[in-house]
Amino acid sequence: MNPYGPVALYLCVAFAAALLFSVLPGLVARRKPNPEKAEAYECGVEPTSAVAGRFPVRFYLIAMLFVIFDVEAASFYPWAVQMHALRIYGLLEMIVFIIVLGIGYAYVWKKGGFAWR
Amino acid sequence: MQAALGTLNALPVWLLILIKSAVLLLVVVTSFAYAMLAERKILGWMQLRPGPNRVGPWGLMQPAADAAKLILKEDLTPKTADPLIYKLAPFISLLTAFSVYAVIPWGASPSGTWAIGNVNAGILFLLAITSIGVYGISLGGWASGSKYPLLGSVRSTAQMISYELAMSLSFVGVLILSGTTSLAGIVSAQATWWFFIPQCVGFLVYVVTAVAETNRAPFDLVEAETELVAGFHTEYSGLRFGLFFIAEYVNMLTVSCIATLLFLGGWNAPFGLTMIPGVLWFVAKVGAFMFFYMWLRATLPRLRYDRLMAFGWKVLLPVATLNLIVTAVVVALRG
Numbered sequence: 001m002n003p004y005g006p007v008a009l010y011l012c013v014a015f016a017a018a019l020l021f022s023v024l025p026g027l028v029a030r031r032k033p034n035p036e037k038a039e040a041y042e043c044g045v046e047p048t049s050a051v052a053g054r055f056p057v058r059f060y061l062i063a064m065l066f067v068i069f070d071v072e073a074a075s076f077y078p079w080a081v082q083m084h085a086l087r088i089y090g091l092l093e094m095i096v097f098i099i100v101l102g103i104g105y106a107y108v109w110k111k112g113g114f115a116w117r
Numbered sequence: 118m119q120a121a122l123g124t125l126n127a128l129p130v131w132l133l134i135l136i137k138s139a140v141l142l143l144v145v146v147t148s149f150a151y152a153m154l155a156e157r158k159i160l161g162w163m164q165l166r167p168g169p170n171r172v173g174p175w176g177l178m179q180p181a182a183d184a185a186k187l188i189l190k191e192d193l194t195p196k197t198a199d200p201l202i203y204k205l206a207p208f209i210s211l212l213t214a215f216s217v218y219a220v221i222p223w224g225a226s227p228s229g230t231w232a233i234g235n236v237n238a239g240i241l242f243l244l245a246i247t248s249i250g251v252y253g254i255s256l257g258g259w260a261s262g263s264k265y266p267l268l269g270s271v272r273s274t275a276q277m278i279s280y281e282l283a284m285s286l287s288f289v290g291v292l293i294l295s296g297t298t299s300l301a302g303i304v305s306a307q308a309t310w311w312f313f314i315p316q317c318v319g320f321l322v323y324v325v326t327a328v329a330e331t332n333r334a335p336f337d338l339v340e341a342e343t344e345l346v347a348g349f350h351t352e353y354s355g356l357r358f359g360l361f362f363i364a365e366y367v368n369m370l371t372v373s374c375i376a377t378l379l380f381l382g383g384w385n386a387p388f389g390l391t392m393i394p395g396v397l398w399f400v401a402k403v404g405a406f407m408f409f410y411m412w413l414r415a416t417l418p419r420l421r422y423d424r425l426m427a428f429g430w431k432v433l434l435p436v437a438t439l440n441l442i443v444t445a446v447v448v449a450l451r452g
Contacts, residue, residue, distance in 0.1 A: 006134045007219040007234035007242075013138040014215035021363075022208045025192035025356040038196040040263035041351050059271045062426070066278040069434070073285045076441065077241070080292035083448050091449040098442065105434075114430040116423030 061113060072101050138233060145218055149366045150180035156411045163415040190355035197262030198352065206260060207353065207360035210253025214367035216246050221374050222301045224384045224396035230301040231396065239300035240292070243375060244285055247330070250368065251277050254332075254339070257361070258349030269348030272422065273332055273339035279429040280336075284326035286437035290319040290444040291379050304383030311382035318440040320380045322433055324409075327372040329429070331365065333410060335417035338425060373406035381406075 040047050075097075083090055108114065125133065154169065154176065161168025169176040194200055220239045222232035229235070236242060251274055258270020292298060294315060295306035303312075313320040329336040340348035350361045377383060381402045384395030420428070 003234040003236045005234070006138075007236060009131060009134045010138040010141070010219040010233045011216055013135060013142060014212060014219075017142050018208055018212040018215060018360075021211060021356065021360055022204065024188060028188050029190060029192045029355050031191060037191075037193055040195045040197050040261070041346065042264065043346065055268060055271045059275050062275045062279060065430075066282060069282050070278075070285065073282060073289075076286070076289045077292060077298065080289045080441070080445075081296055081298055083293045083445060084296050087449050091445050094445060095442070098438065101438075109431070114427060116426055 058116070065108060065113060068104070069101075134233070141218055141233065142215060145215065145367060145370065146363070148370055149363055150184070152366050152370065152407055153183075153362075154179050155407070156414075159408070159411045160415050163412075184359075187356050187359040192355040192357055193352070195262055195352050199260040199262065202256050202260035203352075204357070206253050206257030207357050207364070208253075209256065210250060210364035211360045211367075213246055213250040213253065214364040214371065217243060217371045220300060221371075221378070222304070222383070223374075223399045224394070225301065225304070232301070235299065235301050237297075237299050240288055240298045240303075240379075243300075243371075244281075244288075247368070247371070248281065250364070251281075253361070253364065254349050257353070261349075261352040263352050265346045266349050266351045269339055269345045269351070272345075273349060276332070276336065276338060276425060276429075277330055279426060280326040280329035280433070283322055283429060283433035283437045284330060286434065286441060287319045287322040287326065288379065289437075289441040290316045293441065293444045293448050300378050300383075304378055304385065307382045307385055311380065311385070311387075313380040316380060316440070316444070318436060319444075320376075322437045322440065323376065323380065325433060326429075327376065328410065328413065329425070331368045331372055333365075333369065334414040335419050336425060337419060338422050369407065369410055370403065373403045373410070376406050377402040 076094075079086070079090060079094055086093070128136075157179075158168040158176065169179045172178040172182045194203055219233045220236050220242045222230045222235060222239075224231040254277070255270045255274040258266040258268075258273075261267070291303060291312050294312060295303045297303060297306070306312075328334075332339045339345075340350075345351075350358055353361060377399060382398075383402075384399040386393060386395065386398050
């Protein structure tokens, strides 16, 4: 049997279990609605402004850097598995790749992409 | 016993797999419940207090009492929240936390590996599924429509993706040595040397990133209560808060299982103590790693956020890359 068959079945069971946990509060938990309870929590005082939708733009930069570097990290995997067969050839190939990666990394570092302030 | 086994084998294969899956999930949920109790007990002892000891003998019924309480508590949704995504987020967190166990092997017999599915691309499956877990946290904080959850969730998303990078690089050394992405294959490659010895740097990077990935102390910036109330789950109450809580502990277990499989020899017995079954060794190693987690929480203060990000990008990433280059050089020259 294809090993992914059981995995798919397991995922169905996990889905059902997680769904059960998610609908349970709607069925069992008591409800006593109250306008105060529906307010967003702000340490007890009334919310001073509309919902905050703003956060530092730096987080976007981190997300973009992640996408770039994670794709590059993923390309290490097939190479690593074949390393015993590729030997010196694979090593040189990968050193070239890492140098290219390193240039980009050094550029981001120099530009302050990793500094939080 | 023999008769019972006979009936089991007579069942259709899919039904057998469904039963196995249900049993595995039960085991995972029970381990979560007692991991939580153990953490509270251990933290208590480390602070010279008894920990929970009122419900049942020695506090052993505490998880059941907590579960009953969480289920009965009111499930609040703030009026500023996006109701659908607000309810979907804890579901995503829990589902991804559970899903990982589809590929984790926890023992082996001559006839095969004890896993729901012993897939070839085991590590890739693990990384893919655990990455989806980030959505639960970022959507949960965003959909709450409140300040602190939003800040907590963008923080934790940035933290998790930054450390995920170093984590995936720390696996590469193990892949070079074992030459396979199958988890069972990696464990059998460790029959003589457990990989935490040749891969000590990779193991250290993995341990740090693992703690950061699960948002645990000293990297629990996500729920830095002095700044962000309770982080992304501030608005959640009752069982929906409980789902995030279960997901966090199940993720801790997952991370301990991965550490055991990739670096600590899986079910291989140390010192030739093979009369103790492999699955017990596996459980013991996972337990030891969990204890280490709790010990960290009792010992280390929280990091500052800018230092956390700088450490991930400027220290762990280069160290993990250097480790993989050195491993590759050694393998290329010595074979």
